[in-house]
Amino acid sequence: MLRLIQTLPRWRLRHPWLTDAVLVAFVAVPPVIGERPGWRPVWVQVVVYAAFVLPLLVRRRRPVLAAAVVTAAFWAQYLWHVWGQEPGRGVIALAAVFYTLVVRGLRRQAALCAVCAASCVLLWMPDWLTASAARGRDVWFIPVSVVFWLAVSWVFGAYVRARRAYLGEFARRAELAESTRLAQARAAVAEERARIARDIHDVLAHGVTVMVLNAEGARLAGAGDPTAADRALAVIGAAGRDALGELRRLLDVLRDEEAAAHTLDDLAPLVARCPTEATLELCGGHAELPDEVVEETYRIVQEALTNVAKHAPPDARARVRVDLGEPGPDRRIHVRVDNTAGSTAVASRPAPPSAGRGLTGMRERAARYGGTVEAGPTRGGGWRVAATLRPRPVPAMTG
Structure with a gap:
């Protein structure tokens, strides 16, 4: 009943x-x-x-x-x-x-x-x-009956109207909550797609740049130095294996499988693979640093070195400095990649085409952790990329 x-x-x-x-x-x-x-x-x-x-x-x-x-x-x-x-x-x-x-x-x-x-x-x-x-x-039967029925109609009508308004507001709130959930889901999907696109871009851009530059260098120097081709092929093989490993790791992440993240120890091999002469300076405390921040720091350094390999002269020197800061609420991570001007014209060395997404990707990575990226020429004619990150990500805004 x-x-x-x-x-x-x-x-x-x-x-x-x-x-x-x-x-x-x-x-x-x-x-x-x-x-x-x-x-x-x-x-x-x-x-x-x-x-x-x-x-x-x-x-x-x-x-x-x-x-x-x-x-x-x-x-x-x-x-x-x-x-x-x-x-x-x-x-x-x-x-x-x-x-x-x-x-x-x-x-x-x-x-x-x-x-x-x-x-x-x-x-x-x-x-x-x-x-x-x-x-x-x-x-008094007739007037009382008229007043009674009209009063009952008024009260019942007001109740029904209020209940309909309540149910309508409840339905609107449910619809708003559902639309908000869908918007957040779409934003999360878009953010994940952008992250995957940035990772693939960084992996392919760095690996292909290293392989192309070494292949062209081996071709130009092969006549004067017979061993240059062997050294270049070794570098190309190592860069290809690293790129394949990176792509395999990204595919494991897409399949929801456990994938090993980069660590701060991976920065040294990354700097060593740069076609130009490069050095690494790592300072600050390693404690309480999330793996996600380490991954973004690695990617920023990787993309900055890729730009050095693409656009700097062959005899330019690069310097990578990563300051991890000290644990605390105001902790900041500072990344700076400088390269000198060099003495060889850039046009004399072929370089792979660039889509111009490197700086955009670095800014997006830094923005996820409340940071910024600045890039521009230095006084000596070189180039500098400076990035700042926070240890904790900034919540995504949905509208």
Whole structure:
């Protein structure tokens, strides 16, 4: 029984026509039309009777029109004595349209309807008093019944309107929560795609740059130094193996498999593989440093060295300095990669094409940890890349 009561509002909303049919049957059945002493002619009864019943069928689509027609029929019934001194069922029809006005939030129209009903009852009371004195009936039955039904309609209509507003707000909040969840999921997917794209770019750009530059250098120096080709091939093989290892590690991450992350010890081999002469200076405390920050630091150094290999002259020298800072709430990690100007023209050495995404990728990596990246020429004609990171990532913003 409780389950049936709980499903009634949902059932009523899904089948409003059935509710209207029950209401019309309650007002219209059995009909009160007939020839009786003191009643109006049958055709008058039919018109007033239809004015009570038919508007109930359109009260949802035209609530104000339905209320006006029922109120006019209410006046006609009582002041014109359509069914004599009998109260009839006009109060039920009036309460139904009055409830509809309140549910729709038409408070002014509902108040006007109530005033009209009260005025009609007050004007009809003298005739009712005369008839009641002769029949010995209770004088206050009609006005009390009108006030009761209108009050019940007002309270019930206000309750239904408030409940619908609550359910609507609940549905809007649920929809907003769902849209927020989807937006966060899309943002997370986009961020993960961007991260994977940056990693693949760094791996391929660094590995391919090292292999291309050594291959071109071996070709140019092969005639004067026969062992140069062997050294270049060894470097190319090592760079290829490293690139394949990096790609395999990225694929393991995509498959949700455990993959070994880079450590600070990997910085030295990375600097050693740079085609130009490069040195590494690592300082600061290693404690309490998340693996994700170490990975981003490694990638920034890798991309900076790739840019050195692409754009710096062959005899330029590079210096990598990584300051890990000291553990604490204000800890900062500073990465700086400098290269000298060199004496050989850059154009004399072929270099692989560049898409210009290196600096953008480094800035995105630093921004994930509340940091910045600055790049520009130095006074001696060289180039410098300086990055700053925080140990903790910055939460992604969704809008």
